Every structure is written in structure tokens, then in C-alpha cells.
Amino acid sequence: MSLDLSALPQEVYHRKFGTGARHLVAVHCSLAHSGAWRGLVGALGEDRVSCTAFDMLSHGKSPDWDGQGLLQRRNAEAGLCLLEAEVAETGGPVDLIGHSFGATVALAMAEMRPDLVRSLVMIEPVLFAAAKVxxxxxxxxxxxxxxAVRSPYAAGDVEYATRLFNRAWGTGHPKWPDLPEHARAAMVRSFPAVMDCDSQVYDDAAGLLAPGALEALEMPVLVMQGGATQPIMTAVTDALSARMPEAQISVIKGAGHMVPVTHPEAVAEVLRAFWSQR
Known part of the structure; x- marks a missing residue:
């Protein structure tokens, strides 16, 4: 795949998993990195899918966000470079998948360039503003x-705020003190950028929910959530899917917010069935 990211304000790190014929581009959740997709790709079959993933700004091996523009949009622009390269290589639209904040980035990508997207999968999309109505x-x-997270963060205790956020939205294990020091440090490093996205997830500063925006997405869409996730996610899932003409919902029983990491086999089974329809 020929790829030139030099035109971006900040280049991002990217990698590929699998060698299969079905091509997809994936966007990870906050406080993680592109390697989070390894388990799901393995469950899907590395000989069946080819997954291109990137580290969002302030995450993994990508540089810290420079603070310009909306981080949601900046990550979407980076993702579109990868998506365009995949489409150029395959000769047609490819599948797009995102998790949590990465799902909102994937949604932004699909709205910006729907012609590049064969199908859109949003897993636990934290676009809380969708629940407003x-x-x-x-x-x-x-x-x-x-x-509970914003207050200690505003007081300057970034590590404690990160720990609380990870407790609410992470896998639940291992516990924070048992995580390797480098893993804790990576999450603390990413957290200021995460907190700067409040306006995008709570108030839709990027306009992803603007009148007609979701309705214009004509590709097949799957909105997935865990059955044991945060209560607001059902309202978000229902609100988003109701506005997209080709959307369907899948709930993974017993799973929490980190469902693609904790339940990769179950997610893979749903994805295979979804993709087999198109």
C-alpha cells in the first residue's frame, strides 16, 4: 500500500494485521493504541481479513496532538489518508470499524467520504450527545x-483522574496498581487529549449529528454494544441507529464497554454474519 502522510499537520503511526482478502480500516478507543485490534483480527482470521489501524494523536507511537482544531476531526483526517490508500489498492470501498471514541472518529470519516466506505461498524460509540432527544x-x-473524573483532572491530579476514567470504561482487570508502569504512563500521557474531547462527545462540536448527516449514510451500518456496559450506551445506540437508513444493532451479552478486547470471538461472529449479507 502506497501511503504518504506528509500532507497531514501531524503524521500518525499505522500498522497492518492480517493478509486476507477482506480489507478494513480500524480506529481504536481512547487510552489504547492500534494494537488493541490484534485479538479481534485473530478471531476473524488473519488469512481472511487485512486490517489497517493507526494510533490516534496522543496515543501509542503517534505524536502528541498539537492542540489545533478538533481532535475528532484531526484523527478523522489521518484515518481518511489510510482509507483512501486502501481503496486505491483494492479498487473499491472497504469496511470501516471504530471502538468508543474511535467509533466517533470512524463516523466522522464516513460522513466526510461515504464513497470510500463499504460498511461502517461502530462499537460502543461514545457520542453521548446523541442521547439528548x-x-x-x-x-x-x-x-x-x-x-468525578473532571474535578481531580482540573485540580491537576492527572494520574488519579486517568485511573478513575479507566475504572469506569476499561476492562476492569488488571487493576490500576497491577498494570505495568509503562501502560499506566501511556494512559496518563493520552488523558489530557481525551479530556479535551468533552465538547465533541457531550455537545457534538464537530456536527456529526447535524440534520441530515446520519440520514445521508447509505452504506450498511452495524452499531454494537456490550450488554453490561454503561447505561447511557443503549440510548446512544438506539438514537444513532434510528437515523441511519441501513443500520442494525447487536448487543453482546455479558460484555462491557471494552467488548472487542474482552469478547473478540463473539464480536467476530457478529461481524462475519453482518459482512456476509453484503
Whole structure:
């Protein structure tokens, strides 16, 4: 794949998993990196899929975000470079998949260039603003709960705020003190960028929910969530899928927010069935 990222304001690190015929581009969740897709690709079969993934700015081996523009958009622009290269190589649209904040980035990519996207999979998309009409109480509760993280962060205790955020949205194991020091340091490094995205997930600063934006996505869409995830996610899943003409919902029983990492086989089974329809 010929790829030139030099035109981007900041180049991002990217890698590829698998050698299969089905090509996809993947965007990881906050506090993670592109390697988070390794387990799911393995479950899908490395001889069946070819997955290109990148480290979002301030994550993994990509540089720290320079603070310019909206991080959601900046990551989407980087992802589109990869998507365009994949399409040029394969000769047609490819599958796009994102998890958590990465799912909102994937949505931005699909809205910017729907012609490049064969199908869109959003796993636990944290676009909380989508719940505003359908379940405003859930949105306000999420804002209130988030203050438990925002307050220590504003007071300068970034590590403690990161630890609380990871407790709420992470896999739950290993516990923070048992994580390798380099893993804790990587999450603390990413956390300021994550907190700068509040306006994008709570208030849709990037306009992903603008009138007609979701309705214009004509590709098949799968919105997936864990059955034991944060309460607001059901409202988000329902609200997003209701506005997209070719959307369907899948719930992975017993899974939390980190479902593609904790339940890769179950996610792979759903994806294979979804992709087999098209």
C-alpha cells in the first residue's frame, strides 16, 4: 500500500494485521493504541481479513496532538489518508470499524467520504450527545458522573483522574496498581487529549449529528454494544441507529464497554454474519 502522510499537520503511526482478502480500516478507543485490534483480527482470521489501524494523536507511537482544531476531526483526517490508500489498492470501498471514541472518529470519516466506505461498524460509540432527544436524563446523569473524573483532572491530579476514567470504561482487570508502569504512563500521557474531547462527545462540536448527516449514510451500518456496559450506551445506540437508513444493532451479552478486547470471538461472529449479507 502506497501511503504518504506528509500532507497531514501531524503524521500518525499505522500498522497492518492480517493478509486476507477482506480489507478494513480500524480506529481504536481512547487510552489504547492500534494494537488493541490484534485479538479481534485473530478471531476473524488473519488469512481472511487485512486490517489497517493507526494510533490516534496522543496515543501509542503517534505524536502528541498539537492542540489545533478538533481532535475528532484531526484523527478523522489521518484515518481518511489510510482509507483512501486502501481503496486505491483494492479498487473499491472497504469496511470501516471504530471502538468508543474511535467509533466517533470512524463516523466522522464516513460522513466526510461515504464513497470510500463499504460498511461502517461502530462499537460502543461514545457520542453521548446523541442521547439528548431520546433520553436527556441519561445524558445529564453521564455529565454528572463525569465530574468525578473532571474535578481531580482540573485540580491537576492527572494520574488519579486517568485511573478513575479507566475504572469506569476499561476492562476492569488488571487493576490500576497491577498494570505495568509503562501502560499506566501511556494512559496518563493520552488523558489530557481525551479530556479535551468533552465538547465533541457531550455537545457534538464537530456536527456529526447535524440534520441530515446520519440520514445521508447509505452504506450498511452495524452499531454494537456490550450488554453490561454503561447505561447511557443503549440510548446512544438506539438514537444513532434510528437515523441511519441501513443500520442494525447487536448487543453482546455479558460484555462491557471494552467488548472487542474482552469478547473478540463473539464480536467476530457478529461481524462475519453482518459482512456476509453484503
Amino acid at each position: 431520546q433520553n436527556p436524563d441519561a445524558l445529564e446523569q453521564m455529565r454528572s458522573d463525569h465530574m
